Amino acid sequence: MTNINNQEITVEWKSPSNLAIVKYWGKKDIQKPLNPSISFSLKNAVTTTRVTAKPSDQGGFTFSLDGNKKETFNEKVANLLKMATSTLPFIATHHLTIESSNTFPHSSGIASSASSMSALALCLTDLQRMINNEADHNLDLRKVSELARLGSGSAARSLYGGWTIWGETPTIANSSNYYAVELPAIHPGFMQITNAILIIEPKSKKVSSSQGHALMNNHPYGAARIQQANDNALQLLEVLRSGDWNQFFEIAENEALSLHALMMSSNPGFTLLHPNSLKVIEEVRKARIEQNLPVGFSMDAGPNVHLLYPKCEEKKILPWIKNRIKPLCYQQQIIFDQLGDGPERTDIYEL
Ligand code: PMV
Numbered sequence: 001m002t003n004i005n006n007q008e009i010t011v012e013w014k015s016p017s018n019l020a021i022v023k024y025w026g027k028k029d030i031q032k033p034l035n036p037s038i039s040f041s042l043k044n045a046v047t048t049t050r051v052t053a054k055p056s057d058q059g060g061f062t063f064s065l066d067g068n069k070k071e072t073f074n075e076k077v078a079n080l081l082k083m084a085t086s087t088l089p090f091i092a093t094h095h096l097t098i099e100s101s102n103t104f105p106h107s108s109g110i111a112s113s114a115s116s117m118s119a120l121a122l123c124l125t126d127l128q129r130m131i132n133n134e135a136d137h138n139l140d141l142r143k144v145s146e147l148a149r150l151g152s153g154s155a156a157r158s159l160y161g162g163w164t165i166w167g168e169t170p171t172i173a174n175s176s177n178y179y180a181v182e183l184p185a186i187h188p189g190f191m192q193i194t195n196a197i198l199i200i201e202p203k204s205k206k207v208s209s210s211q212g213h214a215l216m217n218n219h220p221y222g223a224a225r226i227q228q229a230n231d232n233a234l235q236l237l238e239v240l241r242s243g244d245w246n247q248f249f250e251i252a253e254n255e256a257l258s259l260h261a262l263m264m265s266s267n268p269g270f271t272l273l274h275p276n277s278l279k280v281i282e283e284v285r286k287a288r289i290e291q292n293l294p295v296g297f298s299m300d301a302g303p304n305v306h307l308l309y310p311k312c313e314e315k316k317i318l319p320w321i322k323n324r325i326k327p328l329c330y331q332q333q334i335i336f337d338q339l340g341d342g343p344e345r346t347d348i349y350e351l
């Protein structure tokens with residue numbers, strides 16, 4: 001299928017990264033999760049992707065990040081395009097120029113695959129809609145989430161603002177292993193969640209997330225992990241409605257530490273924590289007990305630590321961050337973010 005005027009068309013979307021509180025770790029079949037995961041979308045950490053589709057019998061694509069051709073991402077992009085072609089046939093009959101930029105540094109511990117793959121899935125779905133001349137401008141976000149999932153599992157959760165769940169869960173009727181859905185009725189406190197991302201070690205991760213997920217195949221604690229994640233997901237769903245921050249920190253920290261424990265007990269095993277990651281954890285727990293500060297942490301598969309706290313407590317927490325936490329960060333680097341509203345179309349090409 002070609003576009004009706006046989007002309008180039010361009011679309012641009014901005015999409016956020018997200019932070020999982022219950023972690024997706026391990027997959028089956030085609031990028032389906034071993035357990036449900038729950039996350040919130042970030043506000044400032046976003047990828048903007050512009051795709052220009054030009055009719056061409058050969059198809060093909062070029063990809064650039066921040067103006068530079070990035071061969072390292074070509075395989076991931078090619079993989080997504082290949083899997084998307086059956087539902088979005090324009091991909092086979094157009095050459096795609098894909099230009100991406102991130103608002104956050106690479107290897108900062110913010111999942112760039114979540115924002116970049118969701119932004120790309122939005123652009124591709126929108127281009128097919130325009131080529132089909134569909135009058136309805138609204139995209140079916142579950143379909144886009146399903147497509148984004150094929151690029152990177154966590155990207156499935158970046159299609160909405162606020163809180164999202166991906167993976168079948170008994171108490172959420174519309175939950176699915178194929179796509180993420182929005183979580184309704186969240187306590188207002190958790191719609192104000194702040195995320196201070198502590199850059200402990202800026203170097204690239206020693207283990208890619210695909211390698212990491214593969215470690216769960218035949219993991220000695222595999223079955224227990226699936227049970228734990230399901231229990232944590234059910235509990236977190238309740239906590240997100242009740243607004244209890246202490247229980248929230250318990251679940252978030254249990255998930256972060258379990259993720260690292262699973263990596264350490266894999267074969268081969270990985271230790272991705274930096275000595276300062278452990279020092280931060282100690283400081284957080286001390287601050288909660290000794291100063292009654294409402295702060296907790298999460299971590300993904302790397303050494304950086306995500307501090308979590310309610311926005312309304314910022315005045316109390318910022319001086320503690322400055323005195324106790326900042327000196328533990330690489331070049332005192334901290335990226336402040338908070339819960340965001342989800343993706344947005346940013347071009348004005350279609351009038
Ligand atoms: O989407 P992937 O394959 O990059 O995996 C993400 C894995 C974690 O960030 C560790 C957890 C999660 O749920 O985001």
